[in-house]
Amino acid sequence: MALPLCVGVARLLSHDRRLAGGHGACPRLRGVDLDLSRDAAALTAALVDVPSVSGDEQVLADAIAGALAELPHLTVRRDGNAVVARTGLGRPQRVILAGHLDTVPVAGNLPSRTEGDLLYGCGSCDMKSGVAVQLRLAGQLAEPSRDVTYVFYDGEEVEAERNGLLRLSRNAPELLVGDLAVLLEPTGGLIEGGCQGTMRADVTARGMRAHSARWWRGHNAIHGAGAILDVLRSYRPREPEVDGLTYHEGLNAVGISGAVAGNVIPDECVVTVNYRFAPDRTVDQAAEHVRAVFGGFEVEITDAAPGARPGLTNPAAAGLLTAVGGMPRAKFGWTDVARFAILGVPAVNYGPGDPEVAHSVGEHVPLAQIAECEAKLRAWLTA
Amino acid sequence: MALPLCVGVARLLSHDRRLAGGHGACPRLRGVDLDLSRDAAALTAALVDVPSVSGDEQVLADAIAGALAELPHLTVRRDGNAVVARTGLGRPQRVILAGHLDTVPVAGNLPSRTEGDLLYGCGSCDMKSGVAVQLRLAGQLAEPSRDVTYVFYDGEEVEAERNGLLRLSRNAPELLVGDLAVLLEPTGGLIEGGCQGTMRADVTARGMRAHSARWWRGHNAIHGAGAILDVLRSYRPREPEVDGLTYHEGLNAVGISGAVAGNVIPDECVVTVNYRFAPDRTVDQAAEHVRAVFGGFEVEITDAAPGARPGLTNPAAAGLLTAVGGMPRAKFGWTDVARFAILGVPAVNYGPGDPEVAHSVGEHVPLAQIAECEAKLRAWLTA
Numbered sequence: 001m002a003l004p005l006c007v008g009v010a011r012l013l014s015h016d017r018r019l020a021g022g023h024g025a026c027p028r029l030r031g032v033d034l035d036l037s038r039d040a041a042a043l044t045a046a047l048v049d050v051p052s053v054s055g056d057e058q059v060l061a062d063a064i065a066g067a068l069a070e071l072p073h074l075t076v077r078r079d080g081n082a083v084v085a086r087t088g089l090g091r092p093q094r095v096i097l098a099g100h101l102d103t104v105p106v107a108g109n110l111p112s113r114t115e116g117d118l119l120y121g122c123g124s125c126d127m128k129s130g131v132a133v134q135l136r137l138a139g140q141l142a143e144p145s146r147d148v149t150y151v152f153y154d155g156e157e158v159e160a161e162r163n164g165l166l167r168l169s170r171n172a173p174e175l176l177v178g179d180l181a182v183l184l185e186p187t188g189g190l191i192e193g194g195c196q197g198t199m200r201a202d203v204t205a206r207g208m209r210a211h212s213a214r215w216w217r218g219h220n221a222i223h224g225a226g227a228i229l230d231v232l233r234s235y236r237p238r239e240p241e242v243d244g245l246t247y248h249e250g251l252n253a254v255g256i257s258g259a260v261a262g263n264v265i266p267d268e269c270v271v272t273v274n275y276r277f278a279p280d281r282t283v284d285q286a287a288e289h290v291r292a293v294f295g296g297f298e299v300e301i302t303d304a305a306p307g308a309r310p311g312l313t314n315p316a317a318a319g320l321l322t323a324v325g326g327m328p329r330a331k332f333g334w335t336d337v338a339r340f341a342i343l344g345v346p347a348v349n350y351g352p353g354d355p356e357v358a359h360s361v362g363e364h365v366p367l368a369q370i371a372e373c374e375a376k377l378r379a380w381l382t383a
Numbered sequence: 384m385a386l387p388l389c390v391g392v393a394r395l396l397s398h399d400r401r402l403a404g405g406h407g408a409c410p411r412l413r414g415v416d417l418d419l420s421r422d423a424a425a426l427t428a429a430l431v432d433v434p435s436v437s438g439d440e441q442v443l444a445d446a447i448a449g450a451l452a453e454l455p456h457l458t459v460r461r462d463g464n465a466v467v468a469r470t471g472l473g474r475p476q477r478v479i480l481a482g483h484l485d486t487v488p489v490a491g492n493l494p495s496r497t498e499g500d501l502l503y504g505c506g507s508c509d510m511k512s513g514v515a516v517q518l519r520l521a522g523q524l525a526e527p528s529r530d531v532t533y534v535f536y537d538g539e540e541v542e543a544e545r546n547g548l549l550r551l552s553r554n555a556p557e558l559l560v561g562d563l564a565v566l567l568e569p570t571g572g573l574i575e576g577g578c579q580g581t582m583r584a585d586v587t588a589r590g591m592r593a594h595s596a597r598w599w600r601g602h603n604a605i606h607g608a609g610a611i612l613d614v615l616r617s618y619r620p621r622e623p624e625v626d627g628l629t630y631h632e633g634l635n636a637v638g639i640s641g642a643v644a645g646n647v648i649p650d651e652c653v654v655t656v657n658y659r660f661a662p663d664r665t666v667d668q669a670a671e672h673v674r675a676v677f678g679g680f681e682v683e684i685t686d687a688a689p690g691a692r693p694g695l696t697n698p699a700a701a702g703l704l705t706a707v708g709g710m711p712r713a714k715f716g717w718t719d720v721a722r723f724a725i726l727g728v729p730a731v732n733y734g735p736g737d738p739e740v741a742h743s744v745g746e747h748v749p750l751a752q753i754a755e756c757e758a759k760l761r762a763w764l765t766a
Contacts, residue, residue, distance in 0.1 A: 259638030
């Protein structure tokens with residue numbers, strides 16, 4: 001994803017060397033200047049035009065680190081392709097504004113383009129418009145009413161082990177201390193509280209092999225797995241209210257496999273189920289539920305991540321709720337708010353863009369939502 | 384599967400060159416002498432001790448071609464690793480005795496060993512004991528009461544395209560003309576008539592993708608496939624009588640698959656079913672049945688082989704039935720009798736060994752059954 005232009009290399013190089021110890025020979029470097037004085041819409045377009053598919057965030061991280069290092073009211077730290085910039089005003093509250101730099105793979109949807117009041121392009125919605133808002137606030141608010149930590153990180157769209165926020169929480173947990181975190185993921189301009197937990201389990205039906213020409217000598221595990229599907233088909237998920245928000249659980253097959261050969265009655269069939277559970281249940285409680293639902297079958301929990309309670313009852317959230325207005329809603333998908341929850345920091349999602357168009361080829365963001373998000377967060381941070 | 388001994392190379396080489404045009408440099412050749420005057424049990428052991436896993440039949444084919452070429456009452460033809468030897472006495476009937484040379488992979492069960500009245504070893508049951516009977520009869524019956532075609536072929540244990548009988552039927556169909564074929568596959572010494580047909584079909588349930596956190600926006604194809612499994616679980620197979628033998632059909636899942644990703648409601652689930660159908664149904668009728676059973680789902684027939692009627696009502700079979708005695712039974716598995724049926728030659732299975740132990744590590748054959756099979760076929764061919 002090398003960029004065609006090579007502007008500002010010399011200036012960025014100096015930052016790179018200071019911040020990250022330099023990173024190699026010149027032909028691999030591409031520099032980009034970010035002008036934080038441009039409006040958030042123009043800044044979003046500039047960010048979208050720096051491709052940053054997961055694993056390829058360095059050029060964008062360099063540009064952001066470079067732009068922030070110019071600002072005397074911020075202390076900038078770098079960890080891989082994550083950048084953390086903090087005010088240090090000694091305010092009684094510290095809040096975190098966080099956003100990821102990476103995108104899903106480009107799908108012919110670069111460079112950015114504006115049509116009417118919509119900005120199109122890979123990452124426009126998820127979530128470079130949110131990153132643009134972070135950068136605008138970082139650039140403008142030299143003396144916010146609360147201390148602010150701006151976190152820009154890599155590897156959010158891929159497996160957890162590559163997640164830059166997870167890496168930061170291991171390498172420099174002190175940078176993630178705060179009273180409230182706002183993830184600027186696309187929420188359509190509404191506050192989304194908490195997130196549901198997710199758990200995967202393999203539910204296995206066993207049988208006995210036989211030649212399919214003499215099938216009656218065996219026991220067909222796939223036919224036996226019909227009873228597992230019966231459970232799923234008749235399952236009625238909970239819709240509990242947690243801290244005032246209504247969640248919507250789900251228990252679904254996301255995979256099924258069973259086969260020995262085309263002429264063999266199979267002796268094993270595995271149904272992989274995904275349980276999405278409201279944040280009033282712990283991982284252990286979720287596992288207990290899944291085991292109970294599939295009583296009589298082998299159940300192996302293969303993967304789990306806890307949910308996060310909405311955090312809206314936290315005093316630090318009150319000012320945000322006032323500034324943003326509207327009715328907060330529950331977040332069903334698992335997001336990095338859960339990582340903050342694990343660190344003991346209440347967190348919510350709030351950002352421009354419709355989450356439904358994230359990851360689509362036609363991804364876009366309404367320009368007005370970017371401006372509105374910036375204005376409301378500025379109101380909160382200056383109140 | 385090179386043999387440790389290298390006996391009779393010079394003699395076999397001359398046959399090889401004559402029969403197959405030679406096959407390369409000396410280090411790749413191994414020769415084996417077969418003594419057709421030894422009793423069938425000893426001959427079976429000698430055959431078992433020449434490994435001939437599918438694809439590696441050449442040494443054994445060379446040995447058989449060499450031994451048969453010594454017999455003045457037979458005309459020997461070679462096609463790859465298939466060997467066909469025929470009498471040419473001008474008898475009013477011609478019968479075919481056929482057997483395959485290859486085995487499933489060796490599983491630590493070579494060399495052969497005799498324990499009590501059982502001979503153990505890879506291929507002892509399926510079907511070198513049958514091949515030994517063929518060779519004994521070929522060696523001894525210079526003037527049988529019917530003309531006899533002895534067919535030894537390769538590639539029976541693997542996919543159809545490698546089957547030596549299929550290749551022979553394309554390259555030299557005139558060698559497979561006859562009034563009745565006996566395949567010396569293990570049947571426990573009973574005549575097994577005909578075989579069931581087999582058909583594979585993919586039955587597909589469709590759905591609509593969605594993120595599993597917002598599963599209600601999609602439609603789960605795996606859950607939908609539960610209805611396919613319902614059909615299979617409640618299916619009552621036919622047990623029709625065909626030409627006096629009772630068959631036992633079956634409709635079974637032999638594979639199932641469906642998955643997009645661990646967090647996606649899948650939009651497709653494919654159940655692979657195997658229909659084993661009695662020989663009173665054609666392939667077309669079987670396909671029609673499968674489509675009707677799974678009405679409402681997409682059904683794609685991916686593979687089919689017709690069954691073969693028992694052929695026992697054929698006049699040529701009368702003498703065989705008399706000589707063997709006992710009650711013939713239906714063959715449920717698909718065998719190469721169906722290939723003969725396609726060529727217009729009625730065919731039955733009849734050979735020593737319990738088909739249930741075929742392909743097992745502990746594969747074995749009762750020595751008495753080898754001798755009995757030889758005696759009964761000799762009685763038939765000399766009556």
